[in-house]
Amino acid sequence: MGTIEDIESSRSSSLTTETEEIDEKDEIVRFDNVHKTYLIGASGIAVLRGIDLRVNRGEFVAIYGPSGSGKSTMLSVMGTIDRHSKGDVFLFGKKAGLNATDKILANLRLKDIGFVFQAFNLLPSLTAFENVELPMLLAGKPKKERIARVYKLLDRVGMLHRTKSFPAQLSGGEQQRVTIARALANRPKLLLMDEPSGDLDTKNTDLIMDFLLELHEKQKITMIMVTHDVGLRGYADRVINIRDGRVAGDMKIDQDQRMRMRKNLRQQVLRSRREETGWMSSTDSSESFGGVRTELRAPTDYGTVYATQESCS
Numbered sequence: 001m002g003t004i005e006d007i008e009s010s011r012s013s014s015l016t017t018e019t020e021e022i023d024e025k026d027e028i029v030r031f032d033n034v035h036k037t038y039l040i041g042a043s044g045i046a047v048l049r050g051i052d053l054r055v056n057r058g059e060f061v062a063i064y065g066p067s068g069s070g071k072s073t074m075l076s077v078m079g080t081i082d083r084h085s086k087g088d089v090f091l092f093g094k095k096a097g098l099n100a101t102d103k104i105l106a107n108l109r110l111k112d113i114g115f116v117f118q119a120f121n122l123l124p125s126l127t128a129f130e131n132v133e134l135p136m137l138l139a140g141k142p143k144k145e146r147i148a149r150v151y152k153l154l155d156r157v158g159m160l161h162r163t164k165s166f167p168a169q170l171s172g173g174e175q176q177r178v179t180i181a182r183a184l185a186n187r188p189k190l191l192l193m194d195e196p197s198g199d200l201d202t203k204n205t206d207l208i209m210d211f212l213l214e215l216h217e218k219q220k221i222t223m224i225m226v227t228h229d230v231g232l233r234g235y236a237d238r239v240i241n242i243r244d245g246r247v248a249g250d251m252k253i254d255q256d257q258r259m260r261m262r263k264n265l266r267q268q269v270l271r272s273r274r275e276e277t278g279w280m281s282s283t284d285s286s287e288s289f290g291g292v293r294t295e296l297r298a299p300t301d302y303g304t305v306y307a308t309q310e311s312c313s
């Protein structure tokens with residue numbers, strides 16, 4: 001197994017495209033006896049105390065546990081925002097060694113990992129459109145592709161009518177929806193979310209969860225979500241309990257129950273979208289999840305947008 005530095009040199013050959021067949025057993029995240037200790041003055045706070053964990057490609061994992069148990073720290077280490085103190089972290093099959101440079105890690109985050117973290121706020125001087133466009137700009141994507149994708153993503157999070165608004169002009173929930181669109185801009189292989197529904201009402205939580213599940217189902221994007229919301233955990237494949245910096249439970253969700261919840265969610269979202277004023281979509285609802293064809297007619301800051309889409313890809 002190589003190191004994360006090897007990713008840059010092998011990027012063109014080793015990374016999958018969205019149309020490529022994906023081996024679902026690929027290991028996306030692996031923690032071997034991972035420790036994290038924060039130093040405050042002369043003393044240390046042991047926050048992660050020997051985490052062993054494997055997450056395979058295409059899994060949707062929910063993480064819960066008491067406040068202060070180390071959930072956010074674990075996500076930060078997974079996302080290479082924070083470095084672990086001891087043990088081994090592997091991402092996409094490569095070792096994230098403690099000697100990986102900041103530049104290599106920043107590039108990895110930009111291209112392969114999407115973040116929905118409260119600490120990753122939207123940039124206040126950029127509009128919603130520009131915030132979502134930014135990661136693609138940094139990754140050197142062509143303008144035409146950037147514009148099309150920003151519209152698609154903002155539509156899917158129900159924010160197409162606010163493309164020109166600045167974060168300060170949006171509610172907390174609306175900002176969160178733009179943050180989710182931004183996290184997906186570069187089609188990450190791994191999506192890390194810390195309380196993604198934190199500021200959202202039920203209707204918007206449903207909308208976002210439906211969108212995330214569609215991505216998960218159609219593109220096999222690997223998702224890891226910290227949430228206190230028991231209802232949201234039921235949509236995951238697997239639920240992990242963290243206590244005192246250790247894995248205290250790791251449980252598979254019953255698939256029949258999960259599919260029932262998923263079906264109810266899809267129906268609820270389709271109903272809401274039909275009722276929405278100012279955001280009209282006529283939806284041919286095939287019962288297969290993610291197989292929905294949407295004809296969209298929406299007034300936006302840039303005039304009325306007409307679009308037909310199978311789903312957001």
Ligand SMILES: Nc1ncnc2c1ncn2[C@@H]1O[C@H](COP(=O)(O)OP(=O)(O)OP(=O)(O)O)[C@@H](O)[C@H]1O
Pocket residue numbers: 038039040045047065066067068069070071072073074
């Ligand atoms: N940068 C830091 N420096 C020092 N201590 C930190 C730092 N970040 C987190 N901690 C401490 O680590 C512990 C775990 O924090 P963490 O945010 O990971 O918990 P959590 O399980 O996500 O909690 P919550 O559910 O309340 O968000 C807490 O005691 C916190 O104060």
